[in-house]
Amino acid sequence: MKSTHQHTALNRELFGPAFAWGVSTAAFQIEGAHDADGKGESVWDNFTAKKGKILNADHARDACDFYNRYEEDIDLIKQLNIPNFRFSISWTRLLPDGTGKVNQAGINYYNRVIDYCLEQGIEPWVTIYHWDLPLILEQKGGWANREVINWFSEFATLCAQSFGDRVKHWMVMNEPVVFTGAGYFFGIHAPGRSGIRSFTSVIHHVVLSIVAGAKILRTLLPGVQIGTTFSCSQVEPLTDKPRDVAAAVRVDALINRLFIEPILGMGYPVKDLPILKGIQKYILPGDEDNMHFDFDFIGVQNYTREIVKYSFFTPYISARIIKAENRKVELTAMRWEVHPPSIYYMIKKFAAYPQIKSIIITENGSAFPDHVIDGEVNDPNRLQYLQDYLGQVLKAKNEGCNVNGYFVWTLTDNFEWAEGYHPRFGLIHVDHTTQHRIVKASGKWFAGFLKKEVIAPEFTLEEKGKM
Secondary structure (H helix, E strand, C coil): CCCCHHHHHCCHHHHCCCCEEEEECCHHHHCCCCCHHHCCCEHHHHHHCCCCCCHHHCCCCCCCCHHHHHHHHHHHHHHCCCCEEEEECCHHHHCCCCCCCCCHHHHHHHHHHHHHHHHCCCEEEEEEECCCCEHHHHCCCHHHCCCHHHHHHHHHHHHHHHHCCCCCEEEEEECHHHHHHHHHHECCCCCCCECHHHHHHHHHHHHHHHHHHHHHHHHHCCCCEEEEEEEEEEEEECCCCHHHHHHHHHHHHHHHHCCHHHHCCCCCCCCCCHHHHHHHHHCCCCHHHHCCCCCCEEEEEEEEEEEEEECCCCCCCCEEEECHHHCCCCECCCCCECCCHHHHHHHHHHHCCCCCCCEEEEECCCCCCCCEECCEECCHHHHHHHHHHHHHHHHHHHCCCCEEEEEEECCECCCCHHHCCCCCCCCEEECCCCCCEEECHHHHHHHHHHCCCCCCCCCCCCCCCCC
């Protein structure tokens, strides 16, 4: 990677003492134990069982076995000097049928995880919804059924009542544009639906559900910090031709503005994305008052940038993304461009909304092909990526942007949705056959960075019987 000399001086203190450092995960991607202790079936359990949906026919029935190994993995978080751990709650562990009867074993499990974090001096940051809708609710229409607002409210209430006495940082939902777009428009993620018809209703019901969940948290847990997270990518036109510039505006409205603007009280970006006009028929009397919320923080999740050109043949948006592999740029294993200034650009873009009080980078990281050699994983590309992107976060902070935290995606190599186990994003390498963990060089660097040492300490992992 292109090295930037500023990183010789990059250290934790430059970000200030109140800056939140952490690592992010998601229940479905790490837990495994797909039907253990009364857990119900989610749309992702169902989707991964379908032929041809997941790369290499991978599934998450075992994933990283975090369900059984949470103490071991939380111990590793502590060894890495990471003070904050973001994880999500599996809806079907708590409510196997989506609503109604509570599964106490699921409540007990997350209580154990939260309590163990706190025992180790690690602050739990909880995401209520990270894409694992109960299958039984999808069969009733899922996010396209307006009743989902009530279903989600019941789940959010249960989370707040069960864990709110110890969890002080909450995120209502993760990346709504991804789970709605990939799941209900393109059909490449669970539940695998496609087309514009259900997509427009889904957008509106998700906005109403995010706000309903946030209001429940505010009512039941008045002292906590409440946020929600958004994926975003810097969008640039291929040329300065008016048609390409206009195409980039439409793509930006779709992937960066579609959910944040209504939630900030600005309404949907219909002017720049005319296909959203179809959403009007789903907006009922009183909805306007229930579409926006004053969040304590907004989670920004950035990995890359997109280059866009006008395309007559692309329905709805008349725009096409130029694939990064066709642009002669450096790529990750996800075939995403490595472009550190993208995170600076997105922080500036979100900070320009006066309604946003605080920005936390709730995900940033990279997947590269990792290899175990003599029991070590040397991953210089990931290490450089983290340093370069962190340098851009610091630049934005130094220019006055209200960015107050950074969470790496992710702790352990995990199940990456439709890509299966192929992309390895972890600071910790996982052999998914044996579940053996190895802290990568990037993880050791991050541990040293957080310990305020110039050189990361030597790592000695205790050999535990189950590792």
